[in-house]
Amino acid sequence: MKTSVMISKELLNQVGLPEVMQSCHCRTPQGKRLKNAARFFTNSSHDEFVAEITAIARLVEMVKVKHPQVLEAQTQLSRLRELRGTFSRLEKGRLLDDTEFFELKGALTIFFRLSRLKELMAEAGVDFQVTKDASALLDPSGTGNPTFHIYSDYSPGLARIRGQKKKLERDISQAKGNQRKILLTQRALVTAEEDKLEEQIRLQLGEKLQAWLPQMRHNAETCAILDFRLAKADLAVRWNGTKPVAVAPSEPAVLVDSRHPLIASILQKKGLQFTPISIKLKQGSTVLSGANMGGKSVALKTVFLALLMTQLGYFPICNHLETPLYDFMAFESHQEGDLHWGLSSFGLECVKIRNHHRRSQNQQGLIMMDEPCRGTNPAEATAIVQALCRTYGRSSSTFFIATHYNVTPAAGIRFYQVRGIRPEVLAELPVQKTGSESDLHEDLSRVRKIQNLMDYRFEEIEGSQQTPSGAIKIAELLGVDQTLLREMMAAWQEDQWPNLD
Amino acid sequence: MNTLVVKPGIELFRLTGLQDLQSLAIIGLSKNAGKTTCLNHLIAAWQASGQTRVLGLTSIGRDGEPRDILTDRPKPRIYIPAGTLIASAQGALQRSDALLEVLELSNIRTSLGEVVICRALSDGYVELAGPGSAEEIGCIADLLRNHEPDCLFIIDGALSRRSQAGAGISEAVIVAVSADTSSSPEQLAEKTDFALKILQTPSLNQKDKDLLLETCQCNPQTRVVIVVGEERTVTMEIPSLVGHGKELAKKLVPGTRLLYLQGAITDQVLSELLKEAHFSRLTLVADDGTRILLKPEVVQKLRARDIDLAVLTPIDVRMVCLNPTRSNGLKLDSATMLEKMRSLLSIPVVDLGPALM
Numbered sequence: 001m002k003t004s005v006m007i008s009k010e011l012l013n014q015v016g017l018p019e020v021m022q023s024c025h026c027r028t029p030q031g032k033r034l035k036n037a038a039r040f041f042t043n044s045s046h047d048e049f050v051a052e053i054t055a056i057a058r059l060v061e062m063v064k065v066k067h068p069q070v071l072e073a074q075t076q077l078s079r080l081r082e083l084r085g086t087f088s089r090l091e092k093g094r095l096l097d098d099t100e101f102f103e104l105k106g107a108l109t110i111f112f113r114l115s116r117l118k119e120l121m122a123e124a125g126v127d128f129q130v131t132k133d134a135s136a137l138l139d140p141s142g143t144g145n146p147t148f149h150i151y152s153d154y155s156p157g158l159a160r161i162r163g164q165k166k167k168l169e170r171d172i173s174q175a176k177g178n179q180r181k182i183l184l185t186q187r188a189l190v191t192a193e194e195d196k197l198e199e200q201i202r203l204q205l206g207e208k209l210q211a212w213l214p215q216m217r218h219n220a221e222t223c224a225i226l227d228f229r230l231a232k233a234d235l236a237v238r239w240n241g242t243k244p245v246a247v248a249p250s251e252p253a254v255l256v257d258s259r260h261p262l263i264a265s266i267l268q269k270k271g272l273q274f275t276p277i278s279i280k281l282k283q284g285s286t287v288l289s290g291a292n293m294g295g296k297s298v299a300l301k302t303v304f305l306a307l308l309m310t311q312l313g314y315f316p317i318c319n320h321l322e323t324p325l326y327d328f329m330a331f332e333s334h335q336e337g338d339l340h341w342g343l344s345s346f347g348l349e350c351v352k353i354r355n356h357h358r359r360s361q362n363q364q365g366l367i368m369m370d371e372p373c374r375g376t377n378p379a380e381a382t383a384i385v386q387a388l389c390r391t392y393g394r395s396s397s398t399f400f401i402a403t404h405y406n407v408t409p410a411a412g413i414r415f416y417q418v419r420g421i422r423p424e425v426l427a428e429l430p431v432q433k434t435g436s437e438s439d440l441h442e443d444l445s446r447v448r449k450i451q452n453l454m455d456y457r458f459e460e461i462e463g464s465q466q467t468p469s470g471a472i473k474i475a476e477l478l479g480v481d482q483t484l485l486r487e488m489m490a491a492w493q494e495d496q497w498p499n500l501d
Numbered sequence: 502m503n504t505l506v507v508k509p510g511i512e513l514f515r516l517t518g519l520q521d522l523q524s525l526a527i528i529g530l531s532k533n534a535g536k537t538t539c540l541n542h543l544i545a546a547w548q549a550s551g552q553t554r555v556l557g558l559t560s561i562g563r564d565g566e567p568r569d570i571l572t573d574r575p576k577p578r579i580y581i582p583a584g585t586l587i588a589s590a591q592g593a594l595q596r597s598d599a600l601l602e603v604l605e606l607s608n609i610r611t612s613l614g615e616v617v618i619c620r621a622l623s624d625g626y627v628e629l630a631g632p633g634s635a636e637e638i639g640c641i642a643d644l645l646r647n648h649e650p651d652c653l654f655i656i657d658g659a660l661s662r663r664s665q666a667g668a669g670i671s672e673a674v675i676v677a678v679s680a681d682t683s684s685s686p687e688q689l690a691e692k693t694d695f696a697l698k699i700l701q702t703p704s705l706n707q708k709d710k711d712l713l714l715e716t717c718q719c720n721p722q723t724r725v726v727i728v729v730g731e732e733r734t735v736t737m738e739i740p741s742l743v744g745h746g747k748e749l750a751k752k753l754v755p756g757t758r759l760l761y762l763q764g765a766i767t768d769q770v771l772s773e774l775l776k777e778a779h780f781s782r783l784t785l786v787a788d789d790g791t792r793i794l795l796k797p798e799v800v801q802k803l804r805a806r807d808i809d810l811a812v813l814t815p816i817d818v819r820m821v822c823l824n825p826t827r828s829n830g831l832k833l834d835s836a837t838m839l840e841k842m843r844s845l846l847s848i849p850v851v852d853l854g855p856a857l858m
Contacts (some may be wrong), residue, residue, distance in 0.1 A: 099617050102603040102606050149602040149622060162623070169624040173582075190599045191625070302857070326655065340858070 001038035005308065006330035006356065011189060015331065016262045020290050020309060023261075024228075024235045027074060028184055029082040030220055031227025041311050043249055043325040043364070050246060052229070052313045055125035057243045059233035060315070069120040072231065076110045077227050083107055083220050095199065096206050102148040104209065104216070105138040109146060111219040114226070124229050126222045134212035137205060142297045150198045155160040159205065165190045226450075232314055241315030245322040249364055252282040253307060253323035261317045275456035276319070277302050281398050282364070282414060285389040288402040288458070290418030291470035295335065295456040299418070300370050303400065304331045307366060326398070327363035330356045333370035346376055353388070360397040366394065368400045381405055387480040389413050409463040419455035426473050429453075446478060513546045515673065516849045517819040520597075521553065524642065524654040525819075526671035528791075530696050534677035535575045535824030535853075540657050542853045543675075546580050546652070557645035557652040558586040559616075560629035561638065577855075579657075585621045586649055588641045590614045590630040599625025604648055608638045618644050618729045629657055638670045638761070657734055673817045676700070679824035680833045690841040693821065695797050697846060700790035701818055705759075705811040713761050713813065715785065728759035742766070746773025753779040761786040761813075768799050775799075781806040789814040821850040 005012075006160045012018065026032045041049035062070050096104075108131050115121065115128035140153040152159035168187045175183050196278030209216075235241065239261050246311065257276035264274035277299050279286075290296055290302070307323055308318035332352050349372060356367045373381035382405040390436060393412025407413065429450070472488045478486075514520055525543075529536045540558075547556055556837045558581065579589065581599060591614030594601060600623040607616040613630045618641075621627070632638055632804070643652050656671055676697065683689040704710070709728070716726050716734045725737035735752060742764050750773045755778060762770065774780045785803065787793050789812045795803075803810065815818050823836035823842065835852045842850045 097591065097595060098601070098603050099594070099606060099615070102604065147602050147604050148621075151599060165623060169583075173624065188598075194600075195598075 001040045001312065004040040004042065004311075004328045005075055006273075006328065006352075007332075011331060013332055014333075015305050015308070016260065017308060019262050020235075020305070020314065020496065023239075023467045024159070024231045024314070026227050027077040028080040028223055028227045030224035031077070031231065032082065034224045034228045035231070036310055038046050041313060041325055042327050044327075046246055046325055047313075048314065049325060051125055053243060053246075053315075055123065055229050055232050056067060056313070056315060057428055058123040058125075059120075059229055060236050060243075062120065063230070063233045063237045067120070069117040070104055073114060073120055073226065073230065076113050077223060077230075080107060080110050080220075080223055083216075085216060087213060087220075088231070090206060090210055093206065093210070094203050097202075099411045100151055101138055101202075101205065105135070105148050106146060107216070107220065108135040108138065111216075111225070114223065121226075124226050126226050126229075128219050128222055131215050131219060132210060134216065137208050140335050150201050151443045154201045155197060157486070158194065158201065159188065161190060161194045161197060165194060171260055201328060203392060221487045228498035239315075242318050242321060244310040246325050247322045247398070250283065251322070251324055252280050254280050255303060255306055255316075255318055255320075255321050255501060257319040258302050258306045258321070260298065260305060263298060263302070264317075272452075277456075277458060279303060279416060279458050280460075281400055283364075283396055284398040284412030284414070285388060285393045285401065286414045286416060287407045287418045288400070288418070289404070291420035291474075295454065296418055299456070299458070300331075300333070300368055300400070302401055304368055305331070324364070327365045328365040328467075329368075330365060331368045331370075332356075332372065334372070334374055346373070349373065353384075360392070360395055363397075365397045366400070367397060370402050371404065372401065373405070378405065415461045416458045417461050419457050420470055421450070421455070421458055423470075425453055426477075429477050431476055431479065450474060484499040509625050513542065513853075514550060516851065517673070519543065519547070519653070520550075522672050524656070524671040525673050525675065526656040526658065527675045527677060528658040529677040529683045530678075530693065531679060533534055533681055533824070533828040534679045535822055536658050536677045537579060538824065538855060539822040539853060540579060540655065543655065544579075544581060544585075552653075554583055555649045555652045556588055556644075556650060557586040557629075558629060558636070558653045558657065559631035559641050559645075559654075560657040561631060561633060562658070568615060579629060580625065580847070581627055582624050583620050583621050586643060586645050586652060587621065587627055587629060588616050588621070588631055589628065593628040593630035594619065597625065597627040599623050599627050599656050601627075605644055607641060607644055616641065618648065620648070620758045631656075633696040635670050642670070656745070664824060672704070673819045674700070674817055675820050675822060677822045677824065680827045680831075680838070685825065686834075686838045688846045689706060689838060693842055694845045695800075697818060697821070697848070699793050699800070699810075700812045700816050702787065702790045702793060702812045702815070704815040705784065705786055705813060707760060707809050709786075710813055711782075713759070724763045725749060725752070726759070726761040727757055728749060728752075728761075729756050730758065731824060742770045746770055750774050750777040750780070753777050755779050757783050759784050759786055762789060765792050765794050767794050768796055771795065771799055771803075775802060775806075781808060784809045784811050786811050786813065788812065790816045818848055821846060821848060823850055825852060 007015070018258060021035060021038070024035060026035050042051070059070075081103055083103065086096065086103050088095060097247065111128050111131055112135060115130075121127060139145070140151050150158070152162055165187060168183055169192060172180060172183045172187065245278070256278045258278070259274050259276050267274050275295070281303075288296055306318055308320060308329060309316045310321060311321055311325060311329065330352075332349070334349065356365070359365060360367065369388075373384050376384070385401065385403050385405045386407055387402065388399065389407050390410050390413070393410055407415075409415075430464065472485065472492060474486050475488065517525075518524070520719045521735050527539050544556060558579070586604075587601070588607065589597070590611045593613050594617060599621045601619040602622050603617055604621055605618040607618060607630045608614045611630055611632060616632055632641060638656060645652055645654060654671070672782065678689070680689065682692050705713070712728065712732060712734070713726050716736060717723055720736045720738070721737040722738040724739050724742060727734065727735040737749065737752060739748065742749075742762055746769070753774070760783055762785070765783070785808050787810070793810065800810075823835065823838060825838055826832045839850055839852060
């Protein structure tokens with residue numbers, strides 16, 4: 001994911017991917033490793049993406065009904081241990097100790113038990129290789145007992161020595177004084193012989209198991225895939241995710257009623273509801289405008305998270321999602337604060353603009369920007385934003401930008417706006433009467449009231465309509481002094497009709 | 502009790518009530534206190550008396566190695582009968598000569614590798630290297646009981662780690678003390694008496710215990726609870742008690758009735774508190790007796806200020822085992838030592854003699 005997704009760590013945290021991954025509970029160290037590797041599916045891995053998503057969709061149905069095979073698989077997977085160290089030692093021909101043989105014996109039992117869950121394996125799209133004969137090596141008398149030691153069954157010589165040792169131990173338990181000391185010395189000699197034989201057996205056992213290493217590695221990898229797919233299916237059921245559809249590179253990304261799982265959960269705790277977001281992102285540029293407090297940033301994060309989750313093979317939290325599999329994804333927002341504090345923020349922004357543009361010339365990407373050039377002078381900023389929209393409008397990449405700057409319609413540029421507060425509702429709101437000192441509690445309650453009237457849904461608009469002037473109205477509602485308001489209105493009108501004078 | 506050396510078996514059982522216990526810890530007042538010798542006696546007595554319950558053994562730290570890792574002097578090894586369960590680290594298992602069956606891996610790591618749950622399929626020597634924290638010891642107890650629910654779980658201590666053996670992880674305790682603590686019988690008796698009094702600090706009354714536990718549950722990060730008057734509580738979230746004495750002293754107000762300090766209560770922690778006039782006429786509460794690491798003179802100062810000591814989890818010391826041999830090999834007069842200690846201590850004091858190894 002590292003090279004395919006260009007986003008700062010801080011913004012990625014704000015987008016919520018780490019929490020999504022944390023909420024996806026893998027049970028095995030192998031599954032956790034696969035999850036943390038965060039494979040990014042692109043159009044060149046389209047078939048693998050389809051296989052992954054289809055398998056998860058089938059598992060979702062089994063998870064929903066708490067299928068007994070799912071529960072059994074989860075139990076078995078939770079017992080699987082990290083095997084890389086033991087496999088590596090086995091491969092290098094090192095002498096394994098009893099705990100490592102025990103570990104392998106346990107793993108082989110898990111592989112066998114999982115492989116018997118035929119329906120689940122078929123739905124999960126995984127297949128275990130047969131390792132029955134390897135299991136038999138670690139259970140020579142076929143008891144099925146999960147424990148392990150170097151069994152006397154491995155060698156008649158070992159059985160004989162242990163018989164002698166046992167007799168000595170019986171005698172030792174009855175003996176005292178010098179007699180006991182003599183017997184303990186004799187026992188030490190027999191034990192040394194036993195150790196030698198055990199070592200030979202360990203070596204032979206290791207050699208025999210080495211032949212099974214490819215199958216064991218394959219099965220451990222299969223456990224990882226099964227574990228991660230089951231975890232993703234479980235997450236999809238818990239969060240009501242949907243199976244995404246991968247469309248051709250020239251097709252648009254369509255999100256219907258997309259929700260941000262983490263923000264929705266926070267709002268729910270406050271008794272509020274998250275407004276689902278629906279949007280169609282075609283190749284070219286899409287400009288999102290809207291009133292202040294209109295939730296544009298949250299919307300961008302929601303869209304980015306849904307598309308990122310999809311390309312990482314998770315089910316996004318939408319009612320429907322279809323998307324081309326982009327070669328790369330980028331998201332820039334300067335609300336995130338800057339880790340390189342002290343450097344020119346515009347300079348850093350330019351570096352990112354340059355990099356994304358260069359990459360988009362060879363690859364098909366999704367580039368999202370939240371209020372770029374916000375610290376730049378408005379005239380130049382408008383020019384830069386306009387140029388970005390026009391350039392990406394002609395590109396095969398998808399550029400999605402939230403901006404306050406006016407963008408003039410051109411080929412390949414589409415416009416969306418957040419509906420915001422309807423003017424008639426806004427007009428009916430009483431203006432806040434404030435005294436000379438502000439009351440924080442009252443101010444916050446007022447802001448909350450205005451926010452509650454906001455319609456966060458997107459609507460596609462024709463061309464670039466006038467940026468809504470709701471901002472000045474909101475300033476009025478929050479009790480900004482009349483003289484200042486008059487100045488604001490005058491400045492706004494001058495800006496809209498500069499040549500009237 | 503007239504005999505100096507207690508015969509393993511019935512007498513040991515009578516003194517400790519071993520047969521009725523579910524768990525037991527052996528802790529030493531110093532290094533080479535004789536913990537492993539005591540453990541070997543317990544194992545032999547258990548075997549000789551034909552107990553049907555299985556023993557489950559582990560150690561806080563490392564025990565049973567043939568030579569002392571610091572001094573290179575020979576040490577008593579641990580000899581167990583077939584059937585015994587042990588929880589010991591991978592590295593220590595490789596140095597054991599009993600035939601061991603691996604039952605389970607604990608996921609608890611030590612410097613010698615992961616702690617493994619094994620059953621001895623033959624008699625033999627084992628080295629015990631278990632986890633270092635009370636919480637992990639609790640996990641080990643659960644794992645052993647998965648295999649033998651009725652086992653007698655014995656935790657062997659290591660290197661005078663008194664601070665690790667309590668905290669409610671065992672039902673009873675045997676204290677091992679050697680002539681290394683003092684070669685003078687009088688001083689040895691006095692030092693042991695003081696250590697036992699601290700270890701056996703009485704329990705706080707149930708009502709206050711509930712109040713403190715409830716406060717800690719609501720504030721999981723808290724290390725200090727101050728109770729003023731009947732039920733007014735003030736909590737402090739500090740990383741450790743050490744180095745925060747001044748801060749703590751500032752929080753004390755007139756009318757403080759209880760002061761609960763989570764973690765080790767040392768002379769250093771109390772030195773700042775003793776400068777504070779309000780630090781008087783109250784009860785100072787520790788988790789258990791192993792967490793009170795105070796010198797006699799500091800305890801004396803507390804008494805002078807009318808400060809009582811109390812614990813949340815009291816420790817039941819069943820017996821004191823005396824090792825009259827110093828670590829340099831010099832054997833002192835066991836009879837005199839026992840006589841002095843018995844005259845001062847209210848719990849049985851025995852010299853079990855060298856174990857049959």
